[in-house]
Amino acid sequence: MKIKNGFVKKDVAGMHIVVGADSSSDFDGIITLNDTGAFMFDLLISGISEKELADRLVDEYEVEREIAEADTVAFIKKLDDAGLLEKE
Secondary structure, eight states, X not given: OEEOTTEXXXXXXXXXXXXXXXXXXXXXXXXXXOHHHHHHHHXXXXXXXXHHHHHHHHHHXXXXXXXXXXHHHHHHHHHHHTTXXXXX
16 A cells, blocks of 8 residues: 555654645645654555554564554554555
8 A cells, every 4th residue: 555646744843744735635634743653654655565564663663563563553544534545
C-alpha cells in the first residue's frame, strides 16, 4: 500500500503536517503527525506492506513486535479513513 498521489508531508515550525497538494482529492483538511507518524508516512510514500512497516518500526524504535503491529494497524486505519491510501 502507499500514499495516494496528491498528498504531501511538510515540516512547518517543527511540526509534521500532511495536506492535499491538488484539488482532485476530496480531502480538504490537515493531518498532524508525530515523529513516528512522519517516519511511517515517508515509508508509505514509496509503497510498503503492513508487515514491512511494522518491521521497520521494530528496527527504528526498538519496540516490541506486538506494539509495532498494533501501531501500524491503527495508523493505516486513520490514513485509510481519511482517504490517503491506495492499495496495490
